[in-house]
Amino acid sequence: MPDGSERPLRRVEDLRLLTGRGSYTADLSPPGLLHAVMLRSPHAHANIVSIDIAVARTLPGVIAIYTEADLEADNLPPLPGGVEIPGPDGKPGPKHGRPALARGRVRFVGEGVAMIVAETRAAGLEAAEAIAVVYAPRAAVTSAAAALGPGAALVWDDVADNTGFLWIRGDKPAVAAAMESAAHIARARIEISRVTANTMEPRVALGQVDPDGRLRITAAHQSPHQLRNALANNIFKVAPEDIRVTLGEVGGSFGMKSGLHVEVVLCGWAARKLNRPVLWVSDRTEGFLTDEQARDIVVDVALALDAAGNFLALDVHYDANIGAFLSGRSPSMVGNAGGLAGVYVLPAMAAEIRGVFSHTMPTAAYRGAGRPEATYVLERIIDIAARETGRDPFALRRQNLIPPEAMPYKTALTFTYDCGEFEGNMTLAAEIADLAGYAARRAESESRGKLRGIGLCNCIEVAGGPFVRPASDMAQLTLAEDGVLTLVSGSMSVGQGLETTMPQLVSERFGIPLEKIRYKFGDTDNLPSGKGNGGSGALCIGGAAVSIAMDALITKLQNIAAELLEAAPGDIELTNGKFCIAGTDRSVSLAQVARGALSPDELTETGKFTPTAVTFPNGTHVAEVEIDPETGVTKLVRYAAVEELGRILNMQVVAGQIHGGVVQGVGQALGEVILHDSETGQLLTASFMDYQMPRADEMPEFILATREVPTKVNPLGAKGVGEAGTVGALGAAMNAICDALAPLGISHFDMPATPGRVWEAIQAASGRRQGISG
Secondary structure, eight states, X not given: OOOTTTSOOOOSSHHHHHTTOXXXXXXXXXXXXXXXXXEEOSOSSEEEEEEEOTTGGGXXXXXXXXXXXXXXXXXXXXXXXXXXXXXXXXXXXXXXXXXXXXXXXEOSTTOEEEEEEESSHHHHHHHHHHOEEEEEEOOOOOSHHHHHSTTOXXXXXXXXXXXXXXXXXXXXXXXXXXXXXXXXXXXXXXXXXXXXOOOSSOOEEEEEEOTTSOEEEEESOSOHHHHHHHIIIIIIOSOGXXXXXXXXXXXXXXXXXXXXXXXXXXXXXXXXXXXXXXXXXXXXXXXXXXXXXXXXXXXXXXXXXXXXSOEEEEEEEEEEEEESOOOTTTTHHXXXXXXXXXXXXXXXXXXXXXXXXOSSOXXXXXXXXXXXXXXXXXXXXXXXXXXXXXXXXXXXXXXXXOOGGGOSEEXXXXXXXXXXXXXHHHHHHHHHTXXXXXXXXXXXXXXXXXXXXXXXXXXXXXXXXXXTSOOOEEEEEEEOTTSOEEEEESBOOXXXXXXXXXXXXXXXXXXXXXXXXXXXXXXXXXXXXXXXXXXXOIIIIIIHHHHXXXXXXXXXXXXXXXXXXXXXXXXXXXXXXXXXXXXXXXXXXXXXXXXTOSSGGGXXXXXXXXXXXXXXXXXXXXXXXXXXXXXXXXXXXXXXXXXXXBSOSOHHHHXXXXXXXXXXXXXXXXXXXXXXXXXXXXXXXXSTTTSOOOOGGGOOXXXXXXXXXXXXXXXXXXXXXXXXXXXXXXXXXXXXXXXXXXXXXXXXXXXXXXXXXXXXXXXXXXHHHHXXXX
16 A cells, blocks of 8 residues: 555646636536526415415516425425434434425425526526515524423424434443542533535536436535435435436535435426426525534533543533434434544443424534534533643543553444554644643733633544444446556545545556546446445545455456466566566556457456445644634634544645645634524524635644554555544634633633624623622
């Protein structure tokens, strides 16, 4: 395996994308293209009294206007709802399908009420304004706390307490016993804000019927086979082969562009009905309203310690605001709750996660998908425990680490780690973050009237999951007569560099330049199955499938080369793009081998990989912030991260993934938040004027180091990297902010650390101190 840190290969896709030569779904304009526009609810909760489309349907350019009545007439089923997690009474939880257009009642601002199909988008927008909808508004709840309160408005009439599911794991009696015997118990209520992905490319869907009669869907999506199967099995009730999904460039996803979206269903349905291509493109305001949102959890956590500072038990309760509809993608915090164990010896653990309905946009996966939340909760309560017991937070963590010799290690909550050397991460992080020099840096900040804080976060995440059922992937490798290799991968590139790393695997193995490799992805006709993208599994699963395909194809080609060279197959070696007889100068090129094949089957092989277990990337992040107490402005001034990712193929790609992940975690800590009016349910952060995105000029230079502890779960020894930066950043940044505020008597501060909120906290703390001194 090549050392990616020594010979990183520059990303080959960047020039095309940065010079505007990428091809996105919205760029497509097939003959006869029609444009879809959605009319959306202005109410968070209301009955639909009537919908009058009479005037709108007569406007120029309008082809059709559809409401739920049209979908019902065609027997178009709703999107599947519910999860296989019981309710509080142990009985199966509620399962409400989500209609593609609202059926008699709207449950969040932005829910689709009608779809206009027109010759132009402008004509569709004009028609949307002409549709008269009469609503009967109803009371709404927008937070988990409000939804659980007495007399709360119900999202679903048959769910009396607004609880969608209750997930319970761990050993509650053991936790209770540990708490009883503990020398100290640190407790906190921690709020994790609601955010949205804000991808550079908005959501988009194109439905069309191909000449062979099959429905073709092109969309901004991260998992083509998953999308095809969901449409075929759950919506159109056809064989998967009767639908083709083709994906072009995807301008970011972060989990949001996965699963099944109503607009994709509607475009496919309308294209079949009208026998013309139908395109829908979200605008930015629509994105804020209707892109799946994430996080939004209130956590009660307690950590028990003995007199020596050893961890005894962790007790955690989540109230997660899941929005108006519950789907299989809603409880991402459940699948990754095992991260609450962290990298520590925690003898007893108990966790309860309650999913709560509200009149808001449904939540789903967002970069990390439950991992950053779990890590932040644990790392925050450790900092609180350290401060309350007068211990150094670095030393407290170090004394409780799982030792390498304990591997494989089964935690007290769900996960079993196959390998890891966590103390090495902390030691290296202390070095690159210059912890020894922090006191001087803090003193210098204080000399300028600033508050300075440092935050540490040990992180570990599951990759290639879900944990109970690891994902599988497929790859196909074919040699052409000109010596060019074509690699078809079931993994989907959405900007994370797979167009570089996947061909690099082949280039290194065959000893040929990248120019001799063609890489294909994103078309369900190319492979019968594929993982797509998600869960940091592209290399550790998709790359492993490529490795298996290479092994099988090389064996075939060695046999052909042996015949051409009149040698035994065992004497044939592959070196620098040629098959040679070991110890001689006799060789044949790949092109010669291809021309020597008796059938095309000898020149192609498929690899499929299903791991026996997941992998666990891990690391240590250290953040430093400076706060101006006069304005509340918080700046991230230093950031260092050590990531242990197993074997690394391309360090440049790894660094890019970590940098981007860190920025998203820091962005949530410092400013990103989705807010609703608590009475009307109206979205208050529907533009970049209100939703504070992180900016490049607000970020310091990132100090990054990696360590390699290869896993044996896959043949590459890789663990995954896509979500690692975000998993560590949220905790590191928030711990740094809280550390900076602690001297003022502020024991905890909830995200986001916007200037106004920080200033108010400082003023409140000042008032308390003055009251005490007075």
